[in-house]
Amino acid sequence: MIALLLRDLRLAVRAGGGFGLGLAFFLIVVTLVPFGVGPQGEILARIAPGILWLGALLACLLSLDRIFALDFEDGSLDLLVTAPIPLEGVVSIKALAHWITTGLPLVVAAPVFGILLHLAPEAQIWMIVALLLGTPALSVLGTFGAALTVGLKRGGLLLSLLVLPFYVPTLIFGAELVRRGAEGMNTQVPLLMLAGITAATIALVPFASAAAIRVNLR
């Protein structure tokens, strides 16, 4: 399993793997927003948590179709299905690799982008906590969408339509956590809800993804 993780990471980092693409996309979203809503600091500070979350969501979505599609095309997915490790484990590892290459860079870069958007200083730490807790759920749910559409020729748009509604609870609690943190309110409820959704997603969704892959490779 560790070998699989290293293989996926190496494939992502090397040329054509799309590593850093999500980060660049995130930067573009953050750059374009002030052009759309005006450069006033207080407006930007108010919408910054939402923009950062939306940027993270879209950046994550951007790289989802790569999770299984490349392996499906060159046949290595068939080998992974017949491998002695359980498919649920393979799916979890795939999600972890996806998170390390797209989610984790976003978490690290979020404070910089937060400064660009005048995010309140006391909200910075909550932004990092929220992204750290929320983005793994995005990756795991993304593998489910990617697993459903793996056999399709042009699954990209369908993938977005399938996956985005699943992101609603994570987005709601993630953005709420940052907003409450910025206003100095009690953050316990959204924090626990966000962590709970992510934990349940990591525990249960790989079974659904693995089932979908088995159907698609039948």
Place this chain on the structure above:
Amino acid sequence: MSIWEYANPVKFMKTTDKVLPWTVGLAVITLVVGLIWGYFFVPSAENFGGSVKVIYVHVPAAMMAINIWVMMLVTSLIWLIRRHHVSALAAKAAAPIGAVMTLIALITGAVWGQPMWGTWWEWDPRLTSFLILFLFYLGYIALWASVENPDTAADLTGVLCLVGAVFALLSRYAANFWNQGLHQGATLSLDKEQHIADVYWFPLLMCMAGFVLFFVALVLVRTRTEIRARRLGAIQQRERMA
């Protein structure tokens, strides 16, 4: 004699052949009676004027929008566990009806909300969760449409329906939380049927029954169409082989 007998397409077709005209007739009668009763023989409510009458379409449609997904959940489970094709086709047949019901609930709600709340749309948790439910229906229908192999499509949409049910419910309560966090106490309650007078309740009940029967009739028609389309496909394939 067990309910699983009806999983046999031939038996299903034979039974629904007899049941369908009765269902259609009953649906038409209850809908016509319920709507005419509600629209012409019920006094307008105080403070609401005539606009309150939209509930005779809005409430049944909203009820069906949620219940159709539950019905799809049950039929998807039956397909995934017992592999009865009729069950999967019934889920496929029900999805567009559910999407339309959600749309009807949203549109009639907007028509009611404009004079009453002064806005077509408000990011109220109920409204928001219905919009999300509509997106789930769209995704489900799109997945059915884009997978070519019917058995694969049935399996994938079945799994999507199960996971989607959990997340639609989760979104409903997350939206509740989100809006309270934004503006406390500003949301409007739609729980009218709990303290509604009998004068409004009975025609509403009639309309609800009418919508259920109407849905059953539509699902039967659409499932029969799907079965016939499946048979046609099989015949064509056999001819191509020969």
